[in-house]
Amino acid sequence: MADWLTLKGIEKSFGSAVKALKGVDFRIGQGEIIALLGENGAGKSTLLKAITGLQPPDTGDVGWLGETVSLSTPAKAAALGIQMVYQELNLSPHLSVAANICLGNEPTRFGIIDHKAIYQRAKEVLDAHGFAIDPAAMVDSLGPAQRQLVEIAKALARDAKVLLLDEPTSSLGEQDILSLFETLRDLRAKGLGIVYVSHRLPECFAISDRFVILRDGELVYEADTADTDTSKVVKAMVGRDLKDFYPRAAIEPGAVKVAVDLPGFKLDIHEGEVIGIAGLTGSGRSRTLRTLFGLEPSTGTLTIDGKSVPLGKGPHICIDAGVGLLTEDRKKTGLAIALPIRHNTTLAGLDKIAPGPWLLHGPDKAATQKQITALAVKTPSTENAVGNLSGGNQQKVVLGRWLHAESTVLLFDEPTRGVDVGSKVEIYERMNDVTRKGSVVVLVSSEIPELLGMSDRIAILFHGKLVTVINRADTSPERVLHWMMTGRDIAPTETADPPHQEANS
Amino acid sequence: MTLAKRLLPAVSLILLFLFFASQSAPFRSMDNITNIVGQNAWLLIASMGMTIVILGGGIDLSVGSVMAFSGVVSVHLMVNMKVPVPLAMLAGLAAGGVAGAINGLLVTKLRIPAFIATLGMLLIARGAALSLSKGVTVDGAPEAFMQFAGGKFFNIPTPLIMTIAIAGLVALAMHFTKFGRYVQAIGSNAEAARVSGVPVHKTLLWTYILGGIFAGFAGLVEAARQGSGNPTSAEGYELDVVTAVVVGGASLSGGEGRVSGTILGVLLVAFLRNGLNLIGVEPFLQKAYIGALILAAVAFDQWARRKSAA
Known part of the structure; x- marks a missing residue:
């Protein structure tokens, strides 16, 4: 033919x-x-x-x-x-x-x-x-x-x-x-x-x-x-060997940093941990992140470093407590595309460079340049409009916003969607960097290899409820997928290892 | 904003000025320039408020009515209630602020589109002005009030001083305060701003309050110039204001615009109107020229966008 x-x-x-x-x-x-x-x-x-x-x-x-x-x-x-x-x-x-x-x-x-x-x-x-x-x-x-x-x-x-x-x-x-x-x-x-x-x-x-x-x-x-x-x-x-496509570093978890207690979702997260959240579309993954960021009304509680953070009262309260959200759709809800990188980078942490109502451009530029350098954003200057950047570099700007705001609880909703392979690896490396310093990352992703590759533990959501938390070492793509689709573990006969139960640690 | 877009209003203004100056001797006289400033002080002041509102992604169609309302409130208080002039003027500003606050609450709390909310206020403020004055102009404003718009200070006309001071303050606020940054971020992408912890509703509410206060101020300047509070004055003035802001390079979809651009836009509208008068273009056609100006400005904006996108 x-x-x-x-x-x-x-x-x-x-x-x-x-x-x-x-x-x-x-x-x-x-x-x-x-x-x-x-x-x-x-x-x-x-x-x-x-x-x-x-x-x-x-x-x-x-x-x-x-x-x-x-x-x-x-x-x-x-x-x-x-x-x-x-x-x-x-x-x-x-x-x-x-x-x-x-x-x-x-x-x-x-x-x-x-x-x-x-x-x-x-x-x-x-x-x-x-x-x-x-x-x-x-x-x-x-x-x-x-x-x-x-x-x-x-x-x-x-x-x-x-x-x-x-x-x-x-x-x-x-x-x-x-x-x-x-x-x-x-x-x-x-x-x-x-x-x-x-x-x-x-x-x-x-x-x-x-x-x-x-x-x-x-x-x-x-x-x-x-x-x-x-x-x-x-x-x-x-065009080069990626020794490990998911370069998750081995980091010993510290004390409990974040205690989440939402209806149907109870989880303690330790310093230095990356928690993956897996679930089918509609299982409540994004909703969980939005709740932890104060965007959704909630009867649950969130405790960070021993301090209670009121939920459902707007994101600024959660931001002040150290939470940062990288939204699923960066163009619609993440970035002001027409504005310069500078405006986008310091927006969530203006208090860090401007304690009063006045906002001087010198510190603003310096803070932005610091993130551009740290994250290797490819841009001629801090004044370049974000819309001129590639998807990967745009995502780095959103990440830089939360690093500038000194967020220590980073909620990532599909952080590598529409991002090229090189930038993906850089974003993973930054996840390693922040967790090394004791921050935590909560990672929502539809890509199971990414979840398995980057998470220390994977929380499975099924019909809006947390049904299990699996350690990285005990899991396989088939097992995660089975949990996601059925809300139950793979039958014991199908796995070589005995089923590992660790709900709501 | 592209460089071409920022330069265009300035270049057009210079060309327009040179054209009228070459065509008409009275145009280039100092008296005429002073006259233009006095006649258009209201336009610049109201345009400053509108710049803030438009930068935040909104629009305020109630400007003309709020101007009349403020003027009537103020003059009514000083003439009929014998309230001291400064207090009566403050009351006029407050009236504008209240109208703006209502606009802001309609937009943020009741989620009414700004176009509709402020269209409602256009009618409400006009109705309030007419009702308060029983439909007739309140005459006989005290001399002290009229001095406010007609006086001189170190031989500089007060309207010029006021407009420069106000434009300077607004420019400062938009460039060097968190409020200014927030307004621009909201106008560019309100949801992204919200997710970055920007107090979106509070900020937007303040843009409308400021819009109302500046409209009120503009109304006082006009009332002082005329020495009366006329409930039917300033009808349709919001369109001149929107024209000046848009010609100055602001985008009606928000997030884009500068005080310097708006000043140029105001001057363009003001010179065009005055110049057309002096070279003898019939008044009926003048509106058409202003209409052509706004169409040309927006067409150029769209063209520049396509060009920078390609």
Whole structure:
């Protein structure tokens, strides 16, 4: 079978200095799923934009089913059957599923939109792929997983042959991811070529047939999924050996620093500990962090260093007590994107540089520069707008905010989401640094390898309740996943070790 | 804010000034310049309050009505109740502050969008001014009050001194206080500010209170200039104020704007109006020119954004 798309010697420059793609050969075959990986700035987005016609390449040959074609405009790419599903879904929330699927492609009768035909057409597409979604439903009534399916159906309704997915699971929970994978496998069986872009390695291994890795605008690695492994992939991405991808340092826990007693969540955390919180989406992971940060009303208690911290009275009380929250969505709730790094860094700890109402710029700049240096934020100055930084560097600014505020109880909600591999490791190293000084980190993550790799103990949430706490040494991905999905331990016969019970230590 | 965006109001102002100065001899006379300052002191003062509100991501449409309300309260107290002038003026400022506080509470506590909340206040303050004065202008303000807007101090007109002092204070507050930093952070991303421990509601409440007080101050200046409290005065003035702030480079989506920009915006509006008068453009068309000015400013802003995003 001929490949859908073949790219040869693709080059793309921005200005004279930046060469984003340096002669990339890339092909998308029929009935295959390709995991496309690369650190931020490696050229993934540029390659996708070249394929979708948004930014045509400067040089290079493009073939479609063996014949030379041009991808100079998005319309040409779409006419061939190249469709992209973006990370931020492009749906109109106040329109129906059917209207979204046919948006821009509405069947008409005598020049008037034919609502019945729209419904029919959407229903055909949804049924043909077994998507259990009512075409008449309003998009804003759907969950993230169903919206993702609608987005895919929209592409399929446009007769997609090649489907490009950018971080398709970033807003999905474990179960939704599994059903998305089912869908993708069905589409593969129907002959579609699928490009799957993600930072989440385990998912890439689970779903792909082939790995393609870009670095500095070059295709540096290509291998069948069956013939490769995590360390080879990571090495190709970062261009150096990462001796240990999760460099959690061995730190002897000290005295109890934080005592949490919320309804359904009772846990003591010791100095120097990283506590991972695992649970499916909706199990209350983020809610627990928000409660400990004073953002949610609560009848529970929080004690830090022996002092009681009133909850539900606003975050400033918790911040004063030493709590810092790195939110799940840094652009929406973490950073003021248009403001300089300086404004973002010192915001939570202005009292540290300005005890009274006056705020002088000298100490402000110095404090910001200190964090920029400590966290190796790549920026020309403290005055650079945060929006100009890469995802990894943005996350470092949020981290710097809490380090500047001298927070000792750090709540991390998905700290490495959308962050390149290099910055991930740096964030992990900072977790080691702060815990060495006796601070504690509470880490919420959907990536089980990250939880297992970085946590000293893992607290499992199931339907909003803490069901067990497992020591790092006693655990395995299968065991954590089993606890997450069922709220119970793996049956003793399935594990070699006797089950280890340590609830609410 | 890009450099081009910051320079544009200044360059436009210089070009506009040179154009009118070359076209009209009276325009460049010292008397006319003094006149412009006196006539537009209210605009600058009210625009300072609006800059703070807009920087925080809000808007205040009640400015004109609050100006009239403050003026009426003040003059009514000094003329009909024989309250001493300074006290009556304080009461006028307080009236503006109360209107602003109500705006702020509507926005923060009842979560009414600022556009709607202050539209309500636009009607309420106007109604209150009309009711207090029974719909007629309160005349006969004491000389001491009129001196407030028409006097001179070391041969410098008092309105000029007041506007410079107020603009300086607001610039200082926005750049060198935590309050200023908080306002900007909230205007850029209110949720991120909240999660950083910024007292979002309290800060926003104060932006509206200050907006109200500055509107009240502007109302007093106008009342003093006219020597009366007119309940139907200053109608639609909020639009001039918003124009000046936006032309000065502030973004209506919040987080972006500077006092220096607003000053230039005020001067642009003021010179444009005065210059058009002097070169004989019919008054009816003048509004259209001001409208074109705000459209040009926003179109340039959007263009500059697209350019810096690409």
